[in-house]
Amino acid sequence: DRDWFSSITVDDVRVINATEEVNELETRYVRWHCGCNMQRILEMLKPGWLHDKEELFLKEEMIEVICPRCAMKYRVTREMMEAYVTDDAAKG
Numbered sequence: 001d002r003d004w005f006s007s008i009t010v011d012d013v014r015v016i017n018a019t020e021e022v023n024e025l026e027t028r029y030v031r032w033h034c035g036c037n038m039q040r041i042l043e044m045l046k047p048g049w050l051h052d053k054e055e056l057f058l059k060e061e062m063i064e065v066i067c068p069r070c071a072m073k074y075r076v077t078r079e080m081m082e083a084y085v086t087d088d089a090a091k092g
Contacts, residue, residue: 034069041065041074042084049081056081 016022045065048056057063057078065074 032070034067034072036067036070036072036074038074038076041067041076042081045076045081046085046088049085053078053081 012019045056062075062077065076066072067074
């Protein structure tokens, strides 16, 4: 009903349950899964580690990486990076 939709106000919407017959159309369950994981984060950091470890960590023992898609926080230590790069090199 376009005429009704065009004429409704914010105050009308606030009391819509009392003034209109309202039924739930459907229920959807949504789960966000961007696919990030520690393995992907370490792979992303690897070029920076190989180029300059000190610049990557800025004299800290741990850095925090935040996924740009889902905002998941990953804490990465120097030891984790060293182990990842060593293991990755061993796999060839």
